[in-house]
Amino acid sequence: MARINQNYDKLAAGYLFPEIARRTNAFLGSNQGAEVLRLGIGDTTEPIVPAVLKGLHNGVDSLGVAETYSGYGPSEGVTPLREALAREYGALGLSLSADEFFVSDGAKSDSANIQSIFSQDCVVAVQDPAYPVYVDSNVIYGRTGDATDSGYDGLVYMPCTEENGFFPPLPDGKVDLIYLCSPNNPTGAVATKDQLKSFVDYALEHKAIIFFDSAYSAFITDPELPRSIYEVEGADKCSIEFNSFSKTAGFTGVRLAWTIVPKACEAEDGSAGKLHSLWTRRQNTFFNGASNVVQAGGLAALSSDGKAQTAQQVSFYLENARIINEGLQSLGITTYGGGNAPYVWMKAPGGLTSWGFFDKLLNECHVVGTPGSGFGPAGEGFFRLSAFGHRENVERAVASIKSKLAI
Amino acid sequence: MARINQNYDKLAAGYLFPEIARRTNAFLGSNQGAEVLRLGIGDTTEPIVPAVLKGLHNGVDSLGVAETYSGYGPSEGVTPLREALAREYGALGLSLSADEFFVSDGAKSDSANIQSIFSQDCVVAVQDPAYPVYVDSNVIYGRTGDATDSGYDGLVYMPCTEENGFFPPLPDGKVDLIYLCSPNNPTGAVATKDQLKSFVDYALEHKAIIFFDSAYSAFITDPELPRSIYEVEGADKCSIEFNSFSKTAGFTGVRLAWTIVPKACEAEDGSAGKLHSLWTRRQNTFFNGASNVVQAGGLAALSSDGKAQTAQQVSFYLENARIINEGLQSLGITTYGGGNAPYVWMKAPGGLTSWGFFDKLLNECHVVGTPGSGFGPAGEGFFRLSAFGHRENVERAVASIKSKLAI
Numbered sequence: 001m002a003r004i005n006q007n008y009d010k011l012a013a014g015y016l017f018p019e020i021a022r023r024t025n026a027f028l029g030s031n032q033g034a035e036v037l038r039l040g041i042g043d044t045t046e047p048i049v050p051a052v053l054k055g056l057h058n059g060v061d062s063l064g065v066a067e068t069y070s071g072y073g074p075s076e077g078v079t080p081l082r083e084a085l086a087r088e089y090g091a092l093g094l095s096l097s098a099d100e101f102f103v104s105d106g107a108k109s110d111s112a113n114i115q116s117i118f119s120q121d122c123v124v125a126v127q128d129p130a131y132p133v134y135v136d137s138n139v140i141y142g143r144t145g146d147a148t149d150s151g152y153d154g155l156v157y158m159p160c161t162e163e164n165g166f167f168p169p170l171p172d173g174k175v176d177l178i179y180l181c182s183p184n185n186p187t188g189a190v191a192t193k194d195q196l197k198s199f200v201d202y203a204l205e206h207k208a209i210i211f212f213d214s215a216y217s218a219f220i221t222d223p224e225l226p227r228s229i230y231e232v233e234g235a236d237k238c239s240i241e242f243n244s245f246s247k248t249a250g251f252t253g254v255r256l257a258w259t260i261v262p263k264a265c266e267a268e269d270g271s272a273g274k275l276h277s278l279w280t281r282r283q284n285t286f287f288n289g290a291s292n293v294v295q296a297g298g299l300a301a302l303s304s305d306g307k308a309q310t311a312q313q314v315s316f317y318l319e320n321a322r323i324i325n326e327g328l329q330s331l332g333i334t335t336y337g338g339g340n341a342p343y344v345w346m347k348a349p350g351g352l353t354s355w356g357f358f359d360k361l362l363n364e365c366h367v368v369g370t371p372g373s374g375f376g377p378a379g380e381g382f383f384r385l386s387a388f389g390h391r392e393n394v395e396r397a398v399a400s401i402k403s404k405l406a407i
Numbered sequence: 408m409a410r411i412n413q414n415y416d417k418l419a420a421g422y423l424f425p426e427i428a429r430r431t432n433a434f435l436g437s438n439q440g441a442e443v444l445r446l447g448i449g450d451t452t453e454p455i456v457p458a459v460l461k462g463l464h465n466g467v468d469s470l471g472v473a474e475t476y477s478g479y480g481p482s483e484g485v486t487p488l489r490e491a492l493a494r495e496y497g498a499l500g501l502s503l504s505a506d507e508f509f510v511s512d513g514a515k516s517d518s519a520n521i522q523s524i525f526s527q528d529c530v531v532a533v534q535d536p537a538y539p540v541y542v543d544s545n546v547i548y549g550r551t552g553d554a555t556d557s558g559y560d561g562l563v564y565m566p567c568t569e570e571n572g573f574f575p576p577l578p579d580g581k582v583d584l585i586y587l588c589s590p591n592n593p594t595g596a597v598a599t600k601d602q603l604k605s606f607v608d609y610a611l612e613h614k615a616i617i618f619f620d621s622a623y624s625a626f627i628t629d630p631e632l633p634r635s636i637y638e639v640e641g642a643d644k645c646s647i648e649f650n651s652f653s654k655t656a657g658f659t660g661v662r663l664a665w666t667i668v669p670k671a672c673e674a675e676d677g678s679a680g681k682l683h684s685l686w687t688r689r690q691n692t693f694f695n696g697a698s699n700v701v702q703a704g705g706l707a708a709l710s711s712d713g714k715a716q717t718a719q720q721v722s723f724y725l726e727n728a729r730i731i732n733e734g735l736q737s738l739g740i741t742t743y744g745g746g747n748a749p750y751v752w753m754k755a756p757g758g759l760t761s762w763g764f765f766d767k768l769l770n771e772c773h774v775v776g777t778p779g780s781g782f783g784p785a786g787e788g789f790f791r792l793s794a795f796g797h798r799e800n801v802e803r804a805v806a807s808i809k810s811k812l813a814i
Contacts, residue, residue, distance in 0.1 A: 002583040002616040003526035003675045008685055018691075048470045056467040056700060063455045063463075063661070066797070070451035071659035105512055105662075105695070112693040116547075119410035136692045138525075153774035159717040176409040251700035252478035254470070254510075268410045278415050284425075285543045286519040288512070291698050292660035293463060390473070 007140050012147035016132055016374035020358075027362050039324070039385045040368040041252040042185065042342065044250040046316065046390075048297075049309035055300020059293040075289045076280065077103025077258070080336040084302040085258055088207065094230045100262050100276065102283060103298070105290045106213045107244040107257040112137040113286070114211055114240060114259070115177065117278040122176035125156035126263040129375030129382070130184055131213070134179040149203055149376050150185055158188055159378040166336060167195045170202050171187050180229075181213040183220060186375045187345040188321075188337015193226045200229070203238035207268060209275070212240040215257075218248040218314050220340045236262040240275070247317075247342065248310045248386075249301040250364070256290055256298045317342045320394045321387035327398035328385075331407060345372070349407045357383050365400040414547050416810065419554035420701065423539055423781035424448055427765075434769050444612075444804040446731070447775040448793045449749065451657045453797075456716035459656050462707020468701040482696045483687065484510025490729050491709040492665055501637045505684065507669050510705070511688060512697045514622045514651040514664040517545040520693070521618055521666070524586065524685040525655055529583035532563035534575055535595055536782030536789070538620070541586040541740060556760070556804070558784050566604015566785040567594055573743060573752070574602045577609050584616055585609075590623040593730075593782045593791040594752040597632045598776075603639045610645035614675060617646040618758040622664075625721050627657040627747045643669040647682070654724075654749065654795075655717045663705045724749050725802045728794035734805035735792075738814060749794040752779070756814045772807040 011226040020040055027035060036334040048056075062068040076082070082098040089096050104110050112133050115124070124138050128151070135155065138144060145153030156175050158168030166189035171178075180199060203210050218228055229235045244257040259279070267274040288316030290298075300306045321338035328335050334347040348357035354371030361367050361383075387394070410475070427447055437439060455463075469475035483489070489505040496503050511517050519540050531545050535558070541564065545551060552560030563582050565575030573596035578585070587606060589598040610617050617637040627634055651664035666686070674681040694804050697705075707713045720797045728745035735742045743755040755764035761778030768790075779789030794801070 001581075001614040001675050003529055004681065004685060005524050005526055008524065008688060011688070041479065045473075045476065045478065047473050047476045050471070055465060056470075057464060060460060060463040060467060063657070064460045066452075066454050066455070069452065069454045069657070071452065071657070072448065073660050105698070108695045109693060117412050117415065119412055122410055122534050133692060140689070140692065174408075207408040250470070250476070250478070253480050253696070255695065255698045274411065278411060281415060281418070282784070285540060285547065286516060287414045288515045288662065289660070291512070291662045291701050293700055294698050 005140065007142045010139050010144065010146055011136060016263070016370070017074065018342075020368065020370065024187055024362065024368050030211050032326070034366055036362070036366050036368055037393055037400060038368045039389060039397055040249055040282070040370050042247070042386045042388055044247060044252050044388050046250060048250045048254075048311060049306070050309050051303060051305035051309050052297050052300045055291060055303075055306070059296025062296070063293070068294050073289045073292055074296060075283045075287050077101065077290060078292070078295050081295050082300050084299055088232070088302065089228060092227055092231065094228060096230065096260060096262060098321060099134065100260055102259045102261060102279060103290050103295065104133045104257050104259060104283070104287065105255040107242040107246070108133055110257060110259040111211060111213055111242050113282065114279070115141055115143070116178060117275065117282050118209070123156060123174070125158055125171045125175040125178045126376070127180060127184070128157035128159050128377060129372055129379030130179060131181060131185050132375065134211075135376070149377075155378065157378065160184070160189070161378060165189060167191050170198060173207055176208050177211065178208055179213065183341035185215040185216065186343055186370065186372065188220070188343040189339035190220060190340045192223045196229055196232045196235070200235045202230045202237060208238065209265070210235070212241045214241055215244040216247060216341055217243060219318060219342050221318065222340055225340060229277065230262070236264045237266055240265060245298050245301055248314055249297070249306075251294075251297070254294055254297060256294050256404070283344065305371040316391075317387045320389060320391065323394055323398055324385050324387060327402055331402060333407075338387065344385045344387065346383050346385060348383050352381070354380055354383055360403070361405070362405060365397070365404045367397045367400055409422065412547065414549045417546050417551065417559070420545060423777070426781075427775065427777065428744065430765070431769065431775050440775055443769070443773050443775055444800055444807060445775045446510070446801070446804055447777050449654070449702060449793045449795055450513060451654060451659050453657060453720055455657045455661075456713070456720060457714050458710060458712035459704050459707045462710075462713070463700060463704040466703025469703070470700070477699050480696045480699055482690045482694050484508065484697060485699070485702050488702050488706050491706060493534060496635060496734075499634055499638065501635060503637065503667060508669055509666045509668060510666050510697050510702060511666060511690070511694065512662040514620065514649040514653070515540055516650050517664060517666040518618060518620055519560055519691065521686070522548055524549070524682065524689050525584060525616070528582070530563060532565055532578045532582040532585045533783070534587060534591070535564040535566050535784055536779055536786030537586060538588060538592050539782065540620075542783070563656055564783065564785065565592070567624050568598065568785060572596065573650055574598050577605060582615060584618065586618045588620040590626055590748035592623065593750055593777065593779060593786065595748035595750040597627060597629070597747045600633045600772065603633060603636055603642070606727060607608055607636070607639045607642045607645060611641055614673065615645065616672070617642070619646050619648045622651045623654060624650060626725060626749050628725065629747055630705075632747060637669070643671045644673055647672060652708055654703050655721055656704070657720065658701075658704070661701055663701050695732060724794045726797060727798065730801055731792050731804055733808050736807060739814065740814075743795065751792045751794065753790050755788050755790050759788070761787055761790055767814070768808070770812060772804070772811045774804045774807055779812060
């Protein structure tokens with residue numbers, strides 16, 4: 001008799017975004033003809049830049065000719081792309097070798113799968129609020145108890161609040177696996193080098209491993225803020241880093257990302273290289289590499305033309321964030337994020353709950369955002385607005401909020 | 408202290424193909440200038456057909472224009488592709504709905520991940536020999552004991568032998584999850600409808616679930632043989648099926664596949680729809696959908712031009728298989744498979760072991776194949792030759808075997 005993985009039944013609710021879609025559709029159903037302005041899901045909207053399109057087309061063309069046709073590639077990604085990624089980090093002053101880069105189909109997949117190379121009894125710490133995938137993947141793997149009002153039993157929540165500038169203090173007790181995301185989704189906060197150093201020092205002392213999600217690093221404009229955790233000395237011994245082409249090259253639907261597992265990164269027994277070899281084995285067994293067509297596009301995104309063009313698109317989204325911030329602040333709403341991140345994190349006015357404000361914003365302004373409580377208990381009372389959108393859409397949403405939000 | 412998933416240390420050896428690469432490179436190192444003819448890995452070699460190339464290019468072009476740009480899609484795949492897949496099964500006389508199709512980046516990923524929605528204490532049965540991913544994914548998840556000379560403790564091996572025509576008898580005891588692959592990799596054997604029916608009846612009686620890998624179904628030429636397990640009545644209540652664009656459209660590097668989880672498929676508690684909803688949740692959490700560019704290519708492969716052109720390529724590979732079979736048989740070697748599958752399964756002559764024959768074939772004929780024992784204990788003494796290759800390469804390999812193999 002085939003029995004199911006009961007951990008799935010612990011999951012508190014459907015994934016956040018389906019619930020947003022459900023409420024939005026219900027609103028549209030009872031408000032025929034209404035138009036909804038979406039600042040909810042962090043999904044790119046601008047066309048892919050010419051240099052990258054050309055790379056993708058070249059990738060397709062190469063498959064139409066016997067001499068350049070390619071079948072199965074290395075599940076870790078093609079060498080030229082791994083080398084190009086290593087050079088990008090070299091430009092930050094970091095010496096990582098190409099074979100420490102694992103190309104994949106998404107930072108979501110990797111940040112969900114990384115926990116599977118660790119023991120089930122590891123204690124996991126997450127920032128609160130956090131990207132739901134970190135939590136859900138560990139729930140499914142059986143590292144938590146049941147869901148309660150304050151989160152899942154057995155999971156260590158590290159609150160990110162106004163008081164601590166949305167970067168958490170070190171966990172009280174000993175934890176084994178620590179998820180950090182900077183620039184942060186959802187708060188838009190960016191960790192300083194000193195803040196990251198406190199966690200690296202903790203991890204080295206306790207032989208914990210940090211999973212560092214830097215998928216939004218391209219949005220950092222402040223030259224003092226670290227783009228990679230490896231800018232902190234010793235981080236290569238205790239940190240695995242994720243990044244992605246999704247938000248810089250507009251690849252949310254195209255699918256391309258990379259994960260760095262340094263060979264120096266040490267597992268419990270102190271043998272350097274063990275985590276690198278486990279992740280290699282995991283990817284070889286469960287994955288067959290990102291699409292060769294898409295990798296050709298990624299390589300083009302790292303060319304000089306590709307970098308110049310995608311940088312313009314990042315600036316475009318940051319300008320959206322500035323427009324959102326300015327509009328909300330003109331109403332006296334307290335906001336965070338947006339300067340070095342594509343997310344604005346706002347305090348729900350009038351003491352509303354996150355979902356309360358979701359409904360208010362939808363009903364009064366016809367604008368969809370993301371309730372902060374969907375990212376964890378400490379997100380309650382906050383709300384995320386995404387800067388991904390066409391300029392006209394962002395401007396109309398902000399105008400609607402300014403003219404119709406009753407506060 | 409971060410502890411690793413100790414199950415990885417149970418894995419008997421590196422994945423089969425890296426070991427083949429190691430021995431081949433060693434041969435080339437000590438035989439400077441020698442050329443090796445590869446009939447090893449089952450990897451497509453012919454250029455992608457024009458209709459599919461056009462679909463891929465269109466997919467890229469649509470991303471360069473704001474009106475048709477797409478970001479995150481449903482992790483289950485775009486609706487037109489799911490509908491087109493459902494129509495293909497409709498042509499077999501099967502009524503499966505589009506939302507029972509889950510598009511993904513590979514049948515390898517899906518057949519490796521499917522076990523994760525089931526309880527860790529399920530008993531797993533595999534055909535012996537079998538595609539190593541079925542076994543390794545369960546070892547890593549903790550469903551086996553240690554490796555022994557006769558396989559992993561706790562795993563039920565169902566021997567596929569000359570005597571049973573390479574289709575196994577039902578397992579002796581009760582098992583919960585059963586992997587079947589037809590046309591089979593590595594033996595090339597195709598299950599009859601009666602043979603599949605015996606397993607479907609078993610599964611219905613014991614509430615077991617069958618994982619049916621039909622990635623090579625396009626190679627079936629005999630109209631009497633089933634292309635899908637759902638051709639057997641009742642199979643929709645107990646079977647999950649995998650298939651792929653890899654070998655038909657030449658997508659081994661492009662990455663596109665589908666998995667069917669019928670809503671009628673019942674878990675332990677008899678609630679239909681539960682497995683469908685678990686797989687939906689699994690994919691939503693750990694995966695973000697196959698590349699939109701690639702899905703456009705898949706849709707083109709299912710157009711009438713696409714089907715006509717890819718069918719020619721399938722015939723081309725089957726002709727390779729015929730050439731290999733004919734050459735080996737002219738030496739008096741016993742072979743199986745090849746008629747309805749892209750693999751020829753041959754008996755190592757002179758009572759050699761699989762690896763013994765690997766070395767002999769490499770040293771005497773400069774031909775690389777795949778040792779049968781790499782697919783499981785019952786594969787010992789057998790050898791797989793792949794029909795994927797340029798015609799000239801296949802002909803030269805067969806000529807070399809015919810003229811140089813000392814038997």
